[in-house]
């Protein structure tokens with residue numbers, strides 16, 4: 001959160017018999033100012049009509065499309081959690097942790113004013129961040145309430161964070177949304193966010209019915225080790241995950257759980273993201289928030305990240321210490337590597353990038369680091385050609401490449417991922433014998449898709465994904481590999497209508513028998529789950545579903561999940577299938593994450 005030279009003033013006040021500490025900024029917040037432009041744009045679409053007026057046709061059409069714009073439940077989850085994260089961050093940096101701590105200790109509230117200046121008007125959106133002891137203990141529990149405009153007003157619940165669902169949902173920058181936290185009234189989206197903060201509404205209940213269940217609550221994760229752990233403890237650590245997954249699945253199935261440990265116990269991660277802390281000296285510190293304590297921790301080296309990333313961490317830190325311009329308003333870095341030792345550094349900025357000045361510097365930095373360098377700011381991306389890494393994988397005796405892009409999903413444990421690819425391909429080879437076509441939703445960069453299409457030579461494969469860049473990468477790699485029975489389409493999983501494939505520009509009949517799906521952490525919403533139920537074969541979780549021909553007697557499904565709790569919820573709700581096979585992949589040793597793949601069997605089927 002960039003405050004321009006703002007001084008903080010604290011004052012203890014009391015309202016309705018309750019004490020709170022008011023913290024005032026003398027400065028402005030740049031990002032908020034920018035975000036206001038979007039807000040006014042969004043306003044045109046979302047504002048409630050005045051009494052006696054109707055919404056325009058354009059507004060109505062836009063609102064009708066609304067459910068699919070923000071990516072459904074997964075989007076909400078991401079949005080809400082980022083909001084909370086940012087609010088926590090804001091509390092830390094702007095209200096000063098010391099102040100907050102003191103307030104929390106005394107059961108007081110902390111109130112912060114963030115003045116907003118938009119082009120024409122200037123109004124102050126000040127709001128209150130209530131943090132009681134329990135809330136402060138858990139990031140999830142933070143609630144936002146709008147502050148009184150006048151001291152005499154009642155404190156009202158937060159009614160809006162509806163900005164960035166404007167006309168350009170793809171360009172919606174969660175970063176900005178969270179930074180901006182624009183307050184607006186009476187938007188459905190806002191209510192969803194508000195509900196997540198514990199402020200319910202009947203409109204939200206209706207939306208919830210439509211979109212399916214909320215993200216399942218998960219215990220707070222432990223902090224990944226920042227110094228090398230005792231490797232002898234790995235078996236115990238892994239066993240805990242196995243026990244947890246077995247417990248979760250126990251009600252649904254008694255099939256034995258296969259376990260695939262990570263081939264590397266350290267240096268297995270090929271993607272990391274750090275916050276940048278500007279210290280007293282020239283240098284920037286890499287830092288992460290400890291999920292347990294909520295404290296920022298400075299990270300010098302990260303034993304879970306690849307050796308190449310660790311090297312890049314120290315080289316980039318040194319290089320940035322010499323480069324004042326590239327340090328200026330940098331707030332986050334993402335570092336990527338592949339198993340060949342190539343690397344990419346993404347640096348993110350809270351300022352406008354200047355192609356004349358910043359790009360040549362980035363190119364020089366890339367040369368110095370022997371790595372690709374990408375600079376990003378709101379609405380801007382600067383990079384040389386081919387600014388992605390290529391990862392080669394071997395599956396079932398054949399080599400496949402995939403593009404690793406900054407800011408798009410890829411499986412961070414690249415070596416274990418090859419084993420996941422082999423598992424999925426093996427299951428599909430088995431299922432291909434039952435005939436029909438294969439549908440994959442959430443295909444990402446084609447990680448499972450390319451080997452899957454090879455295993456499915458008897459039929460056609462349709463793979464869909466939301467992220468345009470991942471999809472472009474997947475298409476390029478499929479072309480390179482000469483795979484012909486495969487078509488990619490950009491499509492939101494929830495918007496997929498198997499009866500109407502023509503809007504996707506698809507020719508010819510498909511007779512889907514198997515669905516492969518690897519959804520994001522939140523799992524499936526009602527629509528996607530209903531579609532999955534119509535398939536014979538489903539792989540869910542991080543991967544897929546089965547037969548999509550309505551009224552056929554499909555029997556099997558497979559589900560792979562990076563969140564066993566979401567998997568359990570989806571399977572409990574999907575009454576049509578039962579687990580036939582389950583496998584735990586330990587993607588992230590020494591952390592609480594477990595990737596689970598299941599193959600499902602359609603109940604009542606003969607096979």
Ligand SMILES: C[S@@+](CC[C@H](N)C(=O)[O-])C[C@H]1O[C@@H](n2cnc3c(N)ncnc32)[C@H](O)[C@@H]1O
Pocket residue numbers: 071072074409410411441442443444445446447448464465466467470491492493494518519520521542543562
């Ligand atoms: C867990 S990743 C799996 C990607 C891929 N299977 C892999 O193994 O790399 C989930 C993917 O779903 C995509 N996604 C998220 N929400 C989506 C939605 N509503 N519709 C379609 N794709 C979505 C994300 O962009 C991401 O690529």
